[in-house]
Amino acid sequence: MSNSYGQGREDIYVNAYRATILLRFLTGWGKRKIWRALLKLGYKVSINTVNHWLHHNKKHRFRPSSLEKALFYHQAYEMAIIVKKLHPNWGYKKISSYINKHLPIRVPGLTVYFWITGRSKPNTTPIKPCPALGYLVGVLVGDHKRTKDGHGLSVKNKEFAKYYAKKYWETTGVKLKIHEKDGYWKTYDNAGWLKELWYSKLWKVVAYVYPLEFLKGLFDSEGAVSPRVDHKKRALYSVKISLVNGDREVIGFAKKILVDYGLKASEHHIPPKVKAKKGKSKKSRELWILYMYGWESLEKFATLIGFRESKRKRRILLLLKLRHLKPSERFKEWSKHYRRSSVHWEEKLPLFTKIIKNIENKN
Known part of the structure; x- marks a missing residue:
């Protein structure tokens, strides 16, 4: 819930009104379609109320936030x-x-x-109604703490930062500068409107309108893909796609979209733990993990969502290439390119040029 608004009845209607005008701005839908979307998003208002808001100038009195200013102030x-x-x-x-x-x-x-x-x-900064906005919001909710504490993106992968900057330009017309500092690629965008989407929970409206773009941003931010291996038998049996997030609502929303597109997903909850280190107690983050298993899921995920960053792209391409081999042959081929560290799989060397060219051609 936005820091600007409380939980009273009037404030609930203000939030529903804000969701209504955002839906209208992004889609141009009529009252009935907007009303149905509001109900699915958890805003309990009547169709008559939506009609009055859209067609009878019965707007709510509230101070426009940075989001509403980005939507309407230039106009x-x-x-x-x-x-x-x-x-x-x-x-x-x-x-x-x-x-x-x-x-x-x-x-x-x-x-x-x-x-x-x-x-x-x-x-x-003005906002355009376009799918790129869905990608930005996916990145936002992937790690909202990063957006809350900083002034832009801060990631280890340059390709991710460049793609984010591209989508930011498509949404706002503003070209972000990317620079490297302390091993991280950073952008500077003091986008109060993005933060307001998180605090007000209106990010769900954008995700509802642009579901696949939202998932692309979310998985680019916090997603992973890995094989399911039996090291003793030296066999690669299956694959796992995962998404980690500290917010239950984000995981639940992402799961619903995945299911709507025919991808079976399951959740796992990791409660916070208190650990003692150097005489001090430290509490770990509460986490939720979303899982998808199997070759069919991987193929559908690669087609609908995928990754924009080359390391994870190469991993998916190789796994799909190995799909029809025997488990022992999969393991042998996989081990040519990846080694298992104490935490995760590490790439030994860049994969053969043919795969990289295929990736470049798709871009």
Whole structure:
């Protein structure tokens, strides 16, 4: 729940209203389809209420957050400038009233005054309704602590950072600079609107509209793929795709999307543990893990979701190539390219050029 809003009845309706206008912005859907989406997302409002919000200008009074400003302030600014040119005798209050009749949020009169007098412009990044937004939100909820504590992405893989920057540009028109520091590839984007999507739980609206793009961002952030091996028998029997997250709601939402697309997924809960280290107690994070098993799941996952980063791409391609071999032959081929460390599988050497070319061709 957003820090800006409480849990009272009026606040529940405000959150439902915010979800409604976000759905309308992203999809252009009519009242009935939006109402059905709201119910699926857990917003319990009547279709008459949605109708009043969309068609009778019955907007809720609330202070627009950085999200609503990113959605509507640039449009409001353009309207203010055009209306002032068409009606030079209109004051800022009348122009503000005109804007508020045509947009789903209320823009303060003083803000309009500064706009039409040339003293300021909207100081926020505009958002476009596009699938790339779903990817950004997937990355966001993959590690919301990273987004909360920092000002952008901070990851070990450069390809991931470049792809994220590409999707950010598609969504906002802003080109992010990528730089390396202390072994991490970083972007700087003080995107308050992204953080607000998390705090308000409106990330679920974006994930509902762009489900596969959402999963792509989520798995790029916190997903993994690995073989299921019997080392004693030197046999590779199956594969496992996993997703780790510290938020139960994120895992549950991702699981529902996967099931909707025909992928069977199961959950595992790891409760927090208290460990003593150097005389001090430290509590580990509570985690939920989402699992998918089997060759059919891997093939469907690779087709629908996959990974954008080359190491995990190569791993999936090799596993799919080994699928139709005998378990012992799979293990032999797999062991040519990967060794087992104490924690996970490590790549010995880059795989043969043919696989890399196939990856490049798909890009």
